[in-house]
Amino acid sequence: MIRTPWWQRLAPLLGLFLLCVVLSLASPHFLTVDNLLNVLRQSAINAILALGQLVVIITAGIDLSIGSVVGLTIVILTLLMRHGVPALPAALVALVVGTLIGLGNGLLLTRLRLPHPFISTLGTLNVARGAALLLAGGVPISGLPPGFREVVAGSLLGVPMPVVIAGLAYLVTHVFLSRTVYGRDLYAIGGNREAARLCGIPVDRRLNLAYALSGASAGLAAIVLAARMNSGFPLAGTGAELDAIAAVIIGGASFFGGVGTVGGTLIGALIIGFLRNGLNLLDVSAFWQMIVIGVVIVVAVWIDVLRQRVGRTA
Amino acid sequence: MTPAPPLFEVRALTKRFGAQAALEDVSLQVAAGEVHALAGENGAGKSTLMAILSGALAPDEGTILWEGRPVVLPDVRAAQALGVSIVHQEPQLVASLSVAENIGLGRLPHRAGPLRLVDARAMRAAARAALDRLGVAVPVDAAVGAIGVAQRQLVAIARALHFGARLIILDEPTSSLSLGEVEALLASLRGLRARGTALVYISHRLEELRAIADRVTVLRDGRVVTTAPMADLSQEALIAAMSGRELAADLQAGPPPSGTEPRLRVRDLARAGRLHAITLDVREGEIVGLAGLMGSGRSRALRTIFGADARDAGTVEVRADEGWRGVRDVAGAIAAGLGLVPEDRRALGLVFTATVGDNIGLRTPPSGRRWGFLRPQVLRAVAEAAVATLRIKTRGIDDPVRTLSGGNQQKVVLGRWLRDTRVLLLDEPTRGVDVSAKAEIHRHLRALAASGMALLVASSEIPELLALCDRILVMRQGRVVGERTRAQATPAEILSLATGATEARAS
Numbered sequence: 001m002i003r004t005p006w007w008q009r010l011a012p013l014l015g016l017f018l019l020c021v022v023l024s025l026a027s028p029h030f031l032t033v034d035n036l037l038n039v040l041r042q043s044a045i046n047a048i049l050a051l052g053q054l055v056v057i058i059t060a061g062i063d064l065s066i067g068s069v070v071g072l073t074i075v076i077l078t079l080l081m082r083h084g085v086p087a088l089p090a091a092l093v094a095l096v097v098g099t100l101i102g103l104g105n106g107l108l109l110t111r112l113r114l115p116h117p118f119i120s121t122l123g124t125l126n127v128a129r130g131a132a133l134l135l136a137g138g139v140p141i142s143g144l145p146p147g148f149r150e151v152v153a154g155s156l157l158g159v160p161m162p163v164v165i166a167g168l169a170y171l172v173t174h175v176f177l178s179r180t181v182y183g184r185d186l187y188a189i190g191g192n193r194e195a196a197r198l199c200g201i202p203v204d205r206r207l208n209l210a211y212a213l214s215g216a217s218a219g220l221a222a223i224v225l226a227a228r229m230n231s232g233f234p235l236a237g238t239g240a241e242l243d244a245i246a247a248v249i250i251g252g253a254s255f256f257g258g259v260g261t262v263g264g265t266l267i268g269a270l271i272i273g274f275l276r277n278g279l280n281l282l283d284v285s286a287f288w289q290m291i292v293i294g295v296v297i298v299v300a301v302w303i304d305v306l307r308q309r310v311g312r313t314a
Numbered sequence: 315m316t317p318a319p320p321l322f323e324v325r326a327l328t329k330r331f332g333a334q335a336a337l338e339d340v341s342l343q344v345a346a347g348e349v350h351a352l353a354g355e356n357g358a359g360k361s362t363l364m365a366i367l368s369g370a371l372a373p374d375e376g377t378i379l380w381e382g383r384p385v386v387l388p389d390v391r392a393a394q395a396l397g398v399s400i401v402h403q404e405p406q407l408v409a410s411l412s413v414a415e416n417i418g419l420g421r422l423p424h425r426a427g428p429l430r431l432v433d434a435r436a437m438r439a440a441a442r443a444a445l446d447r448l449g450v451a452v453p454v455d456a457a458v459g460a461i462g463v464a465q466r467q468l469v470a471i472a473r474a475l476h477f478g479a480r481l482i483i484l485d486e487p488t489s490s491l492s493l494g495e496v497e498a499l500l501a502s503l504r505g506l507r508a509r510g511t512a513l514v515y516i517s518h519r520l521e522e523l524r525a526i527a528d529r530v531t532v533l534r535d536g537r538v539v540t541t542a543p544m545a546d547l548s549q550e551a552l553i554a555a556m557s558g559r560e561l562a563a564d565l566q567a568g569p570p571p572s573g574t575e576p577r578l579r580v581r582d583l584a585r586a587g588r589l590h591a592i593t594l595d596v597r598e599g600e601i602v603g604l605a606g607l608m609g610s611g612r613s614r615a616l617r618t619i620f621g622a623d624a625r626d627a628g629t630v631e632v633r634a635d636e637g638w639r640g641v642r643d644v645a646g647a648i649a650a651g652l653g654l655v656p657e658d659r660r661a662l663g664l665v666f667t668a669t670v671g672d673n674i675g676l677r678t679p680p681s682g683r684r685w686g687f688l689r690p691q692v693l694r695a696v697a698e699a700a701v702a703t704l705r706i707k708t709r710g711i712d713d714p715v716r717t718l719s720g721g722n723q724q725k726v727v728l729g730r731w732l733r734d735t736r737v738l739l740l741d742e743p744t745r746g747v748d749v750s751a752k753a754e755i756h757r758h759l760r761a762l763a764a765s766g767m768a769l770l771v772a773s774s775e776i777p778e779l780l781a782l783c784d785r786i787l788v789m790r791q792g793r794v795v796g797e798r799t800r801a802q803a804t805p806a807e808i809l810s811l812a813t814g815a816t817e818a819r820a821s
Contacts, residue, residue, distance in 0.1 A: 179687055179688060179690075180686050180687050180688065181678065181683050181686050181687070181688055182686060184672070184678075184688055187665070187667070187668065187672075188665050188668070188672075188676055190667075191665035191666060191667040191668055192661075192662075192664065192665045192666065194661065194662050195656075195662055195663055195664055195665055195676065196665070196676065197622065197644060198620075198622055198644065198654055198656055198662060198663075199648075199676040199677040199678075199730065200644050200645045200647075200648040200649075200677060201676075202645065254667070257667075258665060258666075258667030258668065259667050
């Protein structure tokens with residue numbers, strides 16, 4: 001809801017641009033259409049999860065459960081399809097289940113009054129993963145109908161389908177956050193919950209909505225992931241919540257709520273994607289990749305702190 | 315031989331915040347074994363003086379003397395080391411630690427050796443010794459969270475004694491105590507006094523000052539009005555000294571109420587332990603004040619009328635075009651045409667991460683939304699109209715609200731309620747804004763009333779209410795204890811109703 005000056009919003013974009021320049025100088029394989037599409041495809045799932053995370057972080061919350069919700073919904077989705085349910089209704093069920101689990105997270109917060117979403121979603125993280133392993137019997141579920149993978153992991157006019165799906169999700173979320181009463185209310189709740197309440201905003205209902213959307217994003221990510229892997233692995237999405245949080249924070253959202261944009265989150269997800277890809281191309285080991293990404297998160301937030309300090313004294 | 319110098323003395327203290335002088339030329343002497351009361355209305359400078367005495371704030375000018383020697387108090391620890399401790403209204407204790415640990419905190423006795431193990435036995439003994447000096451029995455092993463408010467006060471005082479305090483500043487120590495607890499506390503304090511400890515005692519409850527204080531210093535507008543032996547000052551003289559002369563006539567001028575129809579009707583509003591049978595009407599075009607001391611229930615009454623705080627009984631109704639509408643929650647209140655400008659704009663009023671425009675549009679007028687979508691053009695027009703009407707000084711509605719001055723931020727909160735509002739509730743509408751912004755906000759409030767809005771204004775500043783309101787209701791301990799029209803009211807009378815110095819006559 002706050003229109004940050006363009007030069008402030010530019011920082012993550014500038015970071016992404018510099019990263020691309022450096023990588024294209026370092027590796028001849030980086031700046032090719034194939035590779036760039038590949039990065040986008042690989043980033044799509046994290047980008048979708050980051051959207052849900054963005055919505056709750058704007059309310060000054062957090063959703064640790066989305067990685068596990070991906071695991072549970074991917075198992076449900078693939079089980080349904082293996083038992084002959086057509087792909088479309090099965091995918092809808094996955095979306096609904098994700099949404100309901102998210103709504104459950106919201107209700108834990110707004111009805112049971114758990115003190116912080118960190119706790120409620122940490123509980124859900126464990127419950128959902130356990131349920132996924134139980135349902136799947138601990139093993140991956142395969143034998144999906146052949147068309148599913150071809151459509152969802154295929155491409156549309158040369159653009160990978162996961163990228164198309166993520167793009168649509170970004171568009172819808174952008175409109176939701178910037179143009180609707182609900183989106184505006186989420187920013188207000190994150191910025192000052194009590195002020196929002198005193199302006200007549202139904203805080204609990206909006207929080208339920210935010211967590212439901214976060215769950216829905218996990219359901220959507222599970223659909224894309226199932227198609228890419230052509231199976232339902234009950235441990236799918238383990239730790240995915242942390243990459244999603246990283247993308248949101250690198251993208252300039254504030255952990256204290258009230259601040260964050262869809263555009264910034266996209267850039268955050270892309271920075272992580274390009275970094276992984278570039279380090280792979282440069283043959284940097286996965287262990288070093290973790291270290292680099294950790295440093296990038298800290299530096300990105302530190303730059304943000306400096307920026308705000310400048311903004312305050314200006 | 316010259317008489318011994320007083321234990322603690324400050325001479326000609328001055329403290330300014332910006333252009334505003336919070337204290338000017340304040341001098342005070344406290345002798346060993348004396349209870350020195352500090353009296354004054356809110357904003358008279360008591361807090362600032364307390365902060366300077368306890369080392370939390372440095373004066374701009376003036377000297378501080380301890381046993382006749384000039385000293386400098388760079389921080390609270392330095393003051394404690396010297397022998398000056400402060401006990402705040404809400405004792406600053408760690409609820410999860412024991413009484414003994416709290417008393418010793420920061421100075422826990424420990425055994426020799428690199429581990430610095432706490433010597434629990436010595437710690438308990440020291441705590442008991444400190445409590446003994448107060449003549450009270452508080453279980454030293456109980457968690458502070460498990461003991462009562464009154465005992466927490468005693469623990470905080472014992473902590474000061476443990477730190478070797480010879481002068482203890484008590485800030486409203488009885489504000490949340492029952493009558494019996496107050497008596498017990500005063501008895502303990504008398505014991506301390508008899509053993510030579512000096513006390514600076516701050517309270518709004520005048521009868522309490524009379525019961526404990528040897529001398530009293532009255533502050534008003536940052537200056538010392540008088541210092542006198544408590545016994546020499548009648549209750550009337552004390553109140554007169556605190557509230558000051560009549561207000562300048564030009565401040566009082568305001569339009570008479572333009573309508574006689576009630577807009578807001580509150581009947582027997584109650585909340586256990588907080589509010590008791592609040593009944594009031596506010597008419598169209600009328601500005602009604604809610605006076606009362608801190609904790610008298612002013613804010614609670616406004617918030618409960620607005621539906622933001624729970625109630626146990628009673629009704630709130632607003633007269634809309636189609637008749638009386640009952641109000642139960644915030645959404646219903648706003649739909650019926652109620653608005654609230656809350657007490658603390660930072661904590662309750664503004665979304666600091668957002669712009670001026672978005673803060674005004676936070677209470678979205680029905681015309682600003684359609685099918686769940688915001689209508690940006692409408693919201694911009696509404697926000698720009700509010701900025702123009704209230705003359706909010708900002709570069710534009712896209713400016714972050716945090717860049718505005720306090721007075722302009724307050725106008726942003728007010729700006730939400732210019733449209734579709736029949737009854738506006740305002741809680742301390744001018745706290746923390748400068749004098750000129752205050753006068754401006756008052757002008758806007760009168761204009762709103764003149765346009766037919768009904769206003770209910772709670773304020774701790776009696777002069778503000780006298781300047782602004784047609785009628786003033788006085789609250790004490792969650793009840794409305796008196797009502798005065800502007801013509802009848804004097805500051806002294808309202809203050810004495812609020813403090814309970816005189817019982818209300820039927821009005």
